[in-house]
Amino acid sequence: MLEICLGVEDLARIRIIGTLGTAFETHLAWGQLGKQQRDALSEWRRTARIRLRRAGATMAKARSASLVETLTSPLPHEGDVFHKMAVEPFWDRIQRLLKAERDSCGREMLAGGVEHVLNNRHSAIRWEAPVLRVANGRPPRRTALTGQGLTLVPSLFAPHPFLLDDSVGWHGLPILVYNIAPDTEPAAALWQSQEGESALPALLGRTRADVLEALRETRSTGQVADRVHISSPSASKHLTILRRAGFVSTERRQNLAVHSLTPLGEAILG
Secondary structure, eight states, X not given: XXXXXXXXXXXXXXXXXXXXXXXXXXXXXXXXXXXXXXXXXXXXXXXXXXXXXXXXXXXXXXXXXXXXXXXXXXXXXXXXHHIIIIIGGGHHHHHHHHHHHHXXXXXXXXXXXXXXXXXXXXXXXXXXTTEEEEOOSSOOEEEEOTTOXXXXXXXXXXXXXXXXXXXXXXXSSOEEEEEOOOOHHHHGGGGSOGGGGGGHHXXXXXXXXXXXXXXXXXXXHHHHHHHHTOOHHHHHHHHHHHHHTTSEEEEEETTEEEEEEOHHHHHHHO
């Protein structure tokens, strides 16, 4: 368990950025490749292994750069090969997903404040003033930020939340990295080939893809129906399926069901 003590100055200096860059995500992706489990990265592992085999690349060699070094140095050669085969082809969509999460944090900050943001990033992260607790499965450690503030950064490939600070050799402002995990089935759409950018209708069905497209702007069920030229009951059915898949979120506003894209929905649409 990691305990991070935040003072008033730290809370005033909380920042949210979308990503620490391709080298950082590539380093984390490297650690995910060999895992055998069904999760949001299952399809990526399958696709990445195929690409690496076709390129004749072997990734058995240990990573020669540390995680912190990826923030300040170029990738080593073997990391660069892995990046080009396994991360770069999907980077635009990964970046859009991470940016959407950052934007979601910003909206939550405005609507619910810092407490809401800290308590809704990851199930292992809990804010109990004045301590931010991170359940990381490691021996207990307590650290105080003493007015430096904290940067929150989402990651698609991080295995769990972790803190970058001087204890791991990072001498910049403290960074709390947390993993985001789209549901397994809809996440597979992130790993379609680039030729598949226009394949969303084939994946979802033309009408459902049109409903998703209509939610580039927040709309009620009736507005979606009008936009796509379908009945309201039909729109409601499609929206329910998209919500269950993790592409859409719904809230009540003055007796209306209002729908908007989730970070995963934004990333799939591009």
